[in-house]
Amino acid sequence: MSPTTTTQPGICRICSAHCGVLATVTDGRLTKVTGDPENPMFKGYTCAKGRALPDIHNNPRRLLVSQKRGTDGTYEAIGAERAMDEIAVELQQLIDEHGPRSVAMYLGTNGLPYPASALMANAFIRAIESPMFFTANTIDQPGKQIALAAHGHWLGGDVDFHTADSWMLIGTNPLVSKAIGIPGQNPGQGLRTAITRGMQLIVVDPRRSQTAARAAIHIQPRPGEDVSIVAGMIKIILDEMLYDADFVAENASGLTELAAAVAGFTSGYVARRADIPERQLIDAARLFATHGERRGMVNAGTGANFAAHGSLLEYLCLCLTTICGRWQRAGEPVLRPNTLMPAFVAKAQPHPPYEGWGYGEKLRVRDLTDTVAGMPTAALADEILLPGDGQVKALICIGGNPMAAWPDQRKTLRALESLDLLVTLDTEMSLTSRLADYVIAPMMQMETPAMTMGSELIKYYTSGTGIPAPYGQYVPRIVDPPPGSDLTEEWQFFLGLTKRMNLDLWFVNFFGGGGGRFMESPPAIINMNGETTLTTEEVFEQMCAGSRIPFDEVRRHPHGKIYDVDDVVAERDADCTARLDLANAFMIDDLGAVLAEDFATARADSEYPFRLIPRRHGSFMNSSGTNLPTLNRGKAYNPAYMHPDSIAALGLASGDLVTVTSPHDGIPSVVEADDTLRRDVIAMHHAFGGLPAEDAEVLDRGSNVGRLVPTDVEFDPITGLPRQGNIPVRVTAGA
Structure with a gap:
C-alpha cells in the first residue's frame, strides 16, 4: 500500500520571524519542511532550524506522555488530567499556607510562539493573585523597554x-x-x-x-x-x-x-x-x-x-x-500598520516618557521591583532560596529551561532543588525537567493552530522588530499528535488548573493593547469562566476580535497575504506638547559613572586577560535541538572560540580541552580557532551544557556559560540583569 502524503502551508515558530513554510505529512508523520514559494512575505525562504522541524517533532527523546517524579527520584508516566488534579491540590495547599506570592511562573522564549499559552499562563498567575510572573526578557534585553520608558515613543513608527x-x-x-x-x-x-x-x-x-x-x-x-x-x-x-x-x-x-x-x-x-x-x-x-x-x-x-x-x-x-x-514622518507610509492586531494609528509626534520602574511588587533582594520589562528573573533564584515571609515555594516553567538559560547555574540548581513543587511544560527531559516534580508533555508546533499575531506584537517592545508590512497568516493543525500519546496544549493546562481551583479567570488580551505600560488601545478582556469545550481556534478568534483585518479574512489565505493597507503617518496633533x-x-547619571570608570586598570588584570562575549548559533534556538544530529552535525558542544594567535600563545591547539575560568566559577570547554575575533576575546554560545556534576560529558553536552556569572555582583539596578557579556576570564589547558 502506497503511503499517504499531503503538503500544506504552515508557520515555523522557532523564532519571532514566523516564516511561512510548506509542511509535508506522510502517513500521519511530519516528514519535510521547506520554504513556501507562494508565501508573499517569505517567498520560499526558511532557515536550517525550520527545515529541521521534522526531526524536532520526531525526536526519539520527545515526551509523549507527562511524567511524575517518584520518591526515589525516578519518573513514571501520568495522564495529563490526573497530573492537573494533583498539581492543583498542591498549589492550593501552598497558597493556603504561604500565600499567593509563594507561587511563581517563568515564561521562556519557546513559550512565545504559542500566543494563547503565554496569555493564559499570565491569566492564571493573576487569578491566584500572585505577582511573581517572570519571563526571559529580563535576562536578555530588558533595557529596550526601560529606555523607551525613559525616552518616550515616536508614534510615527520606524x-x-x-x-x-x-x-x-x-x-x-x-x-x-x-x-x-x-x-x-x-x-x-x-x-x-x-x-x-x-x-x-x-x-x-x-x-x-x-x-x-x-x-x-x-x-x-x-x-x-x-x-x-x-x-x-x-x-x-x-x-x-x-x-x-x-x-x-x-x-x-x-x-x-x-x-x-x-x-x-x-x-x-x-x-x-x-x-x-x-x-x-x-x-x-x-x-x-x-x-x-x-x-x-x-x-x-x-x-x-x-x-x-x-x-x-x-x-x-x-x-x-x-x-x-x-523616525517616520507625516505623510510617509506606516511600516507596521498591524493585521491581526487593532490598527496602528501612527502620528508624527512623541508619546512622552512614562514610569518604567520602581512600581508594583518589590523583591526581597537587591531593592529590585517590577518594571516595564517585567519582574527581574535573575533574582528569582534568590527569592526561592531566601527564607521568610514571601518565599517562593512553587515554580511553573513554560517554554523555558532555567538550568540552561539562567545566570549562576549552581545557585539555580540549589534553588530548583529546594522547591516544594516544580512543574515544567516540556517536550523532553531537559536539564530543568530532570529536576521537576511534574513534567507536562505538550503538543508541538505543527500539532497546533498558528497565526502571526505574535510577530506583530514585538514592535511595541523595541524598534527594528516585527514584520514590516500589513501581513497576516493563519494555519490550522497540520499533523495529529503521535499515536498513543497523551499531549495537551499549554493554555489548556492552565485552564485546567483554573477549573480545578475554582478561580475567576479573565483572559487579558495584551496583544490587543501593545503590552507593558505603553498602550495604544485598551486591552480586550475575555471571560474564560465556565468554558469547558473551548478550542484553540476559538481562543484565536477572541484574541483577534478587534483586528484590523478580520480573522476570517486572514484564514481565507492559507499561504499568507500582504494586505492593501495604504496608511500614512498622520500630522502632529495641533495641541500636542509631548516631547x-x-x-x-x-x-545621565549612569553615563557619568561610565566616564568615571578606571578602564585602564581593569584591563591590566593579568589573571583574567580575556573577555568572554556571547555568540548566536545558526542551528539552535537557545537550548532547543542541541542533541539532534541533523542540527549539531556531530558537534553537540559549544566551543570556546579564540583567535588562532591567542591559542598558539597559550601553547594550545584548536580542539584541545580547556578550562575557562571567571572570578566566579569555571567551566570545561573545547577551544576552537576563529580569526574573526579580536585576540583578547573569547566567544561562546549560551544555553549549552549539563548539570555541574556532568562536566566530564563536555563533548556530548557542551558548557554552561551562565555558570561563570554571579547574579549579585555586577547587575543593572533597575532590571537586575547581571553582566553576562564582557566577562573577564582566563583559559588554561585541560578540563
Missing part, C-alpha cells in the same frame, strides 16, 4: 530598512539571529539588496560576524565599550552640527544636558578606551548622520545588552536616532 540609506547595528548578528535590525524575512537577501542599492551599513562588534563582514564600516572594539562609542558618536554629531535641529526643537527636550553629558567622550578618548581607530569613529558618526536623505536607524542586540549598562546603551541608541531625526527626553536623570 523607518523601513528596505528604503534606508544607512543603518547601524551594535552587538547583533541578524543574518543568524533574525531578531533585530535587518527584517527576519530572508535577512541575507534583504541585506544584499540594500547594499546593492547603496545602503551603508555600520556594525559595532568585537567579532567580524556574518553581518559585520558586509558592513561599509566595521568597528571592532574591546567588549563592553558600546556605550562609549555611541556617546562619542553623539558628541561628534552635536559638535559638527550634523543633527536635525528642526526635528529636535519640535519634538525633544534635554539637548543641552545631553551635550554636556557626552562632552568627555571625545573621539580620542573613545578611541583609546575602545581600542579602535579614531578616524573610523568619526567616519561612522558622519556617515550615519548625513548619508543619503537621513534615513535609517540604530539597533543594539543581545551581545551589547549582556555587557554592563545595557539600559543606558539602549537609551543612547534612542537619543542618537532622535537627534538625527531618524522625547534626551536627558533622563537616571541615564
